[in-house]
Amino acid sequence: GNSVTQMEGPVTLSEEAFLTINCTYTATGYPSLFWYVQYPGEGLQLLLKATKADDKGSNKGFEATYRKETTSFHLEKGSVQVSDSAVYFCALSENTGFQKLVFGTGTRLLVSP
């Protein structure tokens, strides 16, 4: 079945550091890929998505590129802020039929001033 693997957290960074959170997937066919973010006490918010190979999703300084050859969708940001502290979830959905989301386990990011 489809699955998503994320790096274990927490990831601890100082403000303005470079961020990478690794995500790889296993899927039949060609899924769409997503990054969601969950702030404390809140639900999930869509951060960015990519629906086909080599697409780059970007939002709020975050970027991720759909790499079919390495089945990866790593999240990056050039300069993190304290306000980026949250849990980040990588997810996929199939492109046909019922497009439910399959999530990774989440990676907690802690940014200190």
Added chain:
Amino acid sequence: KAGVTQTPRYLIKTRGQQVTLSCSPISGHRSVSWYQQTPGQGLQFLFEYFSETQRNKGNFPGRFSGRQFSNSRSEMNVSTLELGDSALYLCASSLGPGGARDYGYTFGSGTRLTVV
């Protein structure tokens, strides 16, 4: 516009009881999906409703059920609660059915259920 509203935010129940959680989707959204979030299992799909019909169901026992009303509001019910049902239950609404890619999901803040 108003987001996805889940009520109540917090709930404490005793083993063996039953519980009903409510979700009001964004106005105009007709699809509602439910996910369970636990530290051990992460986020897992429960079921999806569109136009008052359950279209898809995840791998959960029959104690977990749901329904959708004509105004697209949805409820989920868990009967004979077990300690392992303690979780954050998230509702997500979408314009169309099964549409993570095509329509996108908007999540509510969740209902945190604690079973004691």
